[in-house]
Amino acid sequence: MRRLTDKRLALTATCLIVGVIIIALSATTVRVGAVLALMLVVGIAGISTVTTKRLRKAHPVLTRAAVTLLVLDASLFATYFFSSITNFNLAIGAAMSIVLLGLSFLTGASGQISLGNSAFMGVGALAVAIWANHHASTPIFVTLIIAIASGAVVGLLLGLPATRLRGPYLAGMTLAFAVAFPSIVNSFSSWTGGDAGLQLPTAVSAPRWLSSIFGSHASLLTLNTVWITDITIVVTGVAFFFMANLFASRTGRAMRLVRDNDVAAELAGVSLPRARVIAFMVSSGYAALGGALWTLINNSVSPPTYSLALSITILSLVVIGGIGTLPGALIGGVIYAYSTNVISWFTAHTGINSQGNLASQLPGIIFGGLLIVTMLFAPMGIVGAARRLWAKRRLRTVA
Amino acid sequence: MIEVEELSVSYGAVQALRDVSFLAETGKITAVLGANGAGKTTLLRTISGLKESVKGNITFDDHSLIHKKPENIARLGVGHVPEGRGVISEFTVEENLRLGAMMAKVDLAAGLDEQYAQFPVLGERRKQHAAKLSGGERQMLAMARALIAQPSVLLLDEPSLGLAPLVTAQLMHTIHDLCASKGLTVILVEQNASTALRISDHAVILYLGRVVANDVATNVIADENLRQYYLGMVE
Amino acid sequence: MDAFLTSRIISDVLEGLTNGVIYGLVALSLVLIWRSTGILNFAQGAMPMFATYIGMVVFAHKLNFWFLAAIAIVAGFAVGGITERVLVRHLYGKPELNPIVVMVGFLIVLEGVAAAIWSTTPRGLPSPFSPIDWHLGGQPFALSPFAVYEIVTALIVMTLVACLFRFTKLGLQLRASAIAPEVSRLLGVRVGRMLTLGWILATGVGTIVAVLVSSNFFTGLTPQVMDGIFAFGFIAAAVGGLDSPVGAIVAGVSMGIILQFVGDFLNSNAIIVTALIILIISLMIRPNGLFAKSTARRV
Numbered sequence: 001m002r003r004l005t006d007k008r009l010a011l012t013a014t015c016l017i018v019g020v021i022i023i024a025l026s027a028t029t030v031r032v033g034a035v036l037a038l039m040l041v042v043g044i045a046g047i048s049t050v051t052t053k054r055l056r057k058a059h060p061v062l063t064r065a066a067v068t069l070l071v072l073d074a075s076l077f078a079t080y081f082f083s084s085i086t087n088f089n090l091a092i093g094a095a096m097s098i099v100l101l102g103l104s105f106l107t108g109a110s111g112q113i114s115l116g117n118s119a120f121m122g123v124g125a126l127a128v129a130i131w132a133n134h135h136a137s138t139p140i141f142v143t144l145i146i147a148i149a150s151g152a153v154v155g156l157l158l159g160l161p162a163t164r165l166r167g168p169y170l171a172g173m174t175l176a177f178a179v180a181f182p183s184i185v186n187s188f189s190s191w192t193g194g195d196a197g198l199q200l201p202t203a204v205s206a207p208r209w210l211s212s213i214f215g216s217h218a219s220l221l222t223l224n225t226v227w228i229t230d231i232t233i234v235v236t237g238v239a240f241f242f243m244a245n246l247f248a249s250r251t252g253r254a255m256r257l258v259r260d261n262d263v264a265a266e267l268a269g270v271s272l273p274r275a276r277v278i279a280f281m282v283s284s285g286y287a288a289l290g291g292a293l294w295t296l297i298n299n300s301v302s303p304p305t306y307s308l309a310l311s312i313t314i315l316s317l318v319v320i321g322g323i324g325t326l327p328g329a330l331i332g333g334v335i336y337a338y339s340t341n342v343i344s345w346f347t348a349h350t351g352i353n354s355q356g357n358l359a360s361q362l363p364g365i366i367f368g369g370l371l372i373v374t375m376l377f378a379p380m381g382i383v384g385a386a387r388r389l390w391a392k393r394r395l396r397t398v399a
Numbered sequence: 400m401i402e403v404e405e406l407s408v409s410y411g412a413v414q415a416l417r418d419v420s421f422l423a424e425t426g427k428i429t430a431v432l433g434a435n436g437a438g439k440t441t442l443l444r445t446i447s448g449l450k451e452s453v454k455g456n457i458t459f460d461d462h463s464l465i466h467k468k469p470e471n472i473a474r475l476g477v478g479h480v481p482e483g484r485g486v487i488s489e490f491t492v493e494e495n496l497r498l499g500a501m502m503a504k505v506d507l508a509a510g511l512d513e514q515y516a517q518f519p520v521l522g523e524r525r526k527q528h529a530a531k532l533s534g535g536e537r538q539m540l541a542m543a544r545a546l547i548a549q550p551s552v553l554l555l556d557e558p559s560l561g562l563a564p565l566v567t568a569q570l571m572h573t574i575h576d577l578c579a580s581k582g583l584t585v586i587l588v589e590q591n592a593s594t595a596l597r598i599s600d601h602a603v604i605l606y607l608g609r610v611v612a613n614d615v616a617t618n619v620i621a622d623e624n625l626r627q628y629y630l631g632m633v634e
Numbered sequence: 635m636d637a638f639l640t641s642r643i644i645s646d647v648l649e650g651l652t653n654g655v656i657y658g659l660v661a662l663s664l665v666l667i668w669r670s671t672g673i674l675n676f677a678q679g680a681m682p683m684f685a686t687y688i689g690m691v692v693f694a695h696k697l698n699f700w701f702l703a704a705i706a707i708v709a710g711f712a713v714g715g716i717t718e719r720v721l722v723r724h725l726y727g728k729p730e731l732n733p734i735v736v737m738v739g740f741l742i743v744l745e746g747v748a749a750a751i752w753s754t755t756p757r758g759l760p761s762p763f764s765p766i767d768w769h770l771g772g773q774p775f776a777l778s779p780f781a782v783y784e785i786v787t788a789l790i791v792m793t794l795v796a797c798l799f800r801f802t803k804l805g806l807q808l809r810a811s812a813i814a815p816e817v818s819r820l821l822g823v824r825v826g827r828m829l830t831l832g833w834i835l836a837t838g839v840g841t842i843v844a845v846l847v848s849s850n851f852f853t854g855l856t857p858q859v860m861d862g863i864f865a866f867g868f869i870a871a872a873v874g875g876l877d878s879p880v881g882a883i884v885a886g887v888s889m890g891i892i893l894q895f896v897g898d899f900l901n902s903n904a905i906i907v908t909a910l911i912i913l914i915i916s917l918m919i920r921p922n923g924l925f926a927k928s929t930a931r932r933v
Contacts, residue, residue, distance in 0.1 A: 113734055161917035168674035171734050172868045173913060175676075179865045180910045183903040308861075312742055319735055361746040368742030375735045376724055447820060469819040478820075485817035487810060498810050501803060502822025544821070 015044055039073050046070030061245060068241040075233045079226050087229040088297070089337040094229075094236040095293035097333025100318050101243055101326065102286025108324015109252055110279040112163065116174030117287045117314045119181040120151050122306030124288025127151075129198040129301040130191055136201045140231065144292050151288020152281045159280035164273045170280070178308045185303045197302040204228050204296050232293050239286065244326060251278070309364065316367040319374050322381030331382055339363065400425045401446065401552060401584055406455035408438075408445050415441040416608045418455070423601070425551075428578050428585040430595040430616065432630060433605035439588040440482050442605070443554045446586070447479035448472040459552065474502050478550035482557060484541040488530035492521050492540055495529055499544035514543040517573075535566040546577070552584045553577075559591050567591070571598050592630040596620050604629050645776035646894045652781040654890020655788035656843055660860075660867025661874060661882035662792065663839040668876045670812040670832030673722065676737040678867070679860030680744040681717060682840035685710035686848055686855060687748055690757060699762040703845045707838055714837025718830045726829075748857040756854030765850065784846050791842055792883055795835070799879070808832055862906075866893075869909050873916040875923020885924065 019040045046066045124147035162173040185192045206227035295301045322328030347359050401423040408416040416438045423429040444450045448469035457464040500510050515522030518539045559567040575598040578585045589595035602619040604612040667675045689706025725733040763779035799805035810818040811828035848855035874881025896908045
């Protein structure tokens with residue numbers, strides 16, 4: 001044991017020294033140096049926490065925090081090097097993964113299904129836009145909380161009647177909501193701007209200290225994109241951290257019990273409707289958060305984006321990624337961000353007329369088809385299938 | 400006549416029946432006894448086709464019942480009154496009986512009359528929903544429903560379950576009389592060994608999926624060891 | 635008298651009735667599948683739509699309405715049966731989530747394929763009856779020959795389905811297969827065939843609706859033609875009680891009339907919103923549907 005600790009200490013010390021040398025060589029200002037040093041320390045602390053088995057078992061929350069910080073650290077570091085367009089896609093994908101996570105939780109942890117997540121995204125997106133147009137100076141994080149709250153409130157309104165029942169009522173209710181959403185937006189067009197939507201009064205702009213890291217050659221667009229991407233990544237990290245803890249907590253376990261055997265849950269004292277409504281509110285709050293981030297990233301909100309078709313895409317991504325899994329939501333976000341690219345690559349390489357009917361319907365057909373195929377043959381999604389393979393492998397090596 | 404040969408049935412990793420063999424003769428009542436979990440219900444479900452993937456053979460007259468679907472086995476004349484009776488509560492008494500008569504080429508009106516004559520209580524309640532019947536009445540309905548199709552084989556899974564002793568006694572008389580008058584092959588699964596043995600001709604005792612006794616009923620009653628260890632009968 | 639009959643109120647009632655029977659039929663087909671197989675078929679609008687396109691394609695040159703309708707309905711039977719055998723078979727006994735997701739996926743695929751093959755431009759189907767409203771005393775009366783034809787067709791279909799279930803041997807078997815499949819097997823009922831038949835019937839009913847709706851002069855046939863109607867149909871089914879065919883029809887007709895008034899006296903945006911509100915209120919007050927008997931659950 002002692003030798004192991006010595007090895008570890010030596011390794012950490014070496015990394016630290018090497019890291020400090022690199023920073024010293026590349027930092028152009030003290031500020032930059034400080035930021036890089038901070039990232040390095042966080043990184044090392046994260047890695048050592050995660051790799052220490054004892055710590056992992058004894059303090060699961062701390063471990064999750066460490067993992068989150070580690071991933072955030074790496075991503076934030078990477079955004080410096082990415083192009084604007086990559087950062088943009090990253091931000092869109094990250095925000096979408098928050099939405100996916102919410103639905104994944106609802107479906108995986110409590111067995112209910114929602115087809116209205118795009119409408120909830122719309123709720124959050126509009127909330128931010130409307131609020132910003134009336135109170136321009138509110139800090140971003142407060143605006144996001146307002147968006148989450150709006151989503152949760154609407155979730156309560158719809159969830160309360162629908163979750164009391166066994167059966168597909170929540171699915172149908174959310175379907176009706178998704179179908180009704182455009183009409184609702186148009187009814188209040190003085191507030192929502194109708195189909196045309198709203199613009200944010202001021203674009204989200206990077207603070208000055210960020211520009212000093214990039215130096216004077218970076219354009220405003222690059223800076224702002226990096227800033228909003230970083231914000232989105234941090235929010236995503238927080239959202240995932242919160243969800244990871246929720247999954248593992250008493251509430252999460254109660255919800256899984258409700259999903260698997262609701263009679264047993266009732267007998268065990270879990271309040272059925274309450275558990276289901278809470279799950280639904282969490283998922284709608286997360287969806288609203290995703291939509292709010294999209295508004296910030298795009299500097300505007302366009303209600304027709306939040307259509308039933310998007311809801312179904314969201315559902316597909318959750319199923320394909322893996323219901324009830326955290327990595328599944330991340331994978332889904334990545335797929336979403338790059339799906340248009342992949343599909344246009346596909347049409348280009350298979351000779352399908354890109355202006356024709358088939359090409360325009362291809363995303364729908366592919367997602368719908370994947371949904372069916374995944375649900376029939378691999379209902380656990382990519383992550384679920386991977387986990388099963390991993391478990392089988394471990395069994396084989398043990399045996 | 401039903402012949403079971405070397406029947407082995409498992410649910411996944413759990414072996415429910417091992418090499419079970421016996422003969423249920425026509426016109427006789429064969430009791431299948433044993434404690435909870437001995438495999439009695441599994442045996443009946445396998446004979447009527449509800450349980451698939453089995454090893455061994457089950458022959459009914461000239462037909463092999465393995466690999467046949469339950470609805471086809473039923474149409475051959477095997478009536479199964481399952482555990483819990485399977486009375487459809489949402490239907491009326493008469494609708495339950497109509498359902499039972501459906502597959503057989505029997506005259507519905509005549510069949511109904513016969514069952515109402517056999518079980519007058521059902522006749523009185525014919526338009527009522529089956530949910531309103533008492534336990535004993537449900538048992539009668541379940542049996543009438545199986546009988547209306549004029550089966551040659553009757554599989555009964557714990558008919559006395561939840562019934563008062565007096566009702567049970569009457570029920571057993573009815574089973575005995577029906578078997579005699581119609582020449583049925585009856586396989587009677589019961590936990591209540593003494594009641595079953597009183598009307599049975601033959602007895603098979605299962606223990607943890609194996610046959611531990613397969614003999615004429617009178618011999619089984621007389622054997623003290625069997626009674627004590629496998630049937631829990633004190634007197 | 636004429637003035638009364640052509641008044642706004644009566645006009646709304648009649649137009650609402652015409653829409654309402656459509657919603658009622660869709661709701662009925664949803665209830666049929668729910669009761670017989672325990673699945674809520676989200677593709678209940680898309681499958682008939684696809685069958686209607688097939689009917690249209692087969693009769694592309696002739697375009698006689700009655701032949702087209704007949705082919706479409708037969709195609710509907712086929713689509714329903716094939717879907718049940720190939721797709722739905724694997725979903726029985728799975729958690730509630732799976733069938734919903736698969737049918738939603740199927741809905742998307744069907745609409746996408748239909749749009750890819752036949753594009754999204756509305757196709758006009760021949761209408762057997764004139765859609766022009768009659769006139770009473772010079773004022774338009776809110777019924778046209780086409781509307782009457784819709785209502786009569788709907789009533790005939792509803793009656794036939796009701797008779798099937800209540801009075802026939804087949805109906806008894808269908809009901810038994812849905813409620814107690816294992817017991818039904820023991821009584822010789824070919825449960826598998828009954829389940830397929832349930833889907834065939836329900837899709838047939840749905841196709842009748844799709845043909846009615848598509849031959850409406852003002853709508854035409856598009857891949858999305860059944861989407862809104864499915865939503866309203868589902869709401870009607872949920873309000874009336876997913877287990878109750880009578881409830882489905884009554885709720886559908888009532889909703890049609892109420893929503894017509896809403897659309898007339900408020901605006902068109904309020905229609906779907908009102909439907910949503912009706913659903914919320916109905917689920918809060920009478921969760922199992924207005925016409926459902928409360929059922930205990932077997933533990």
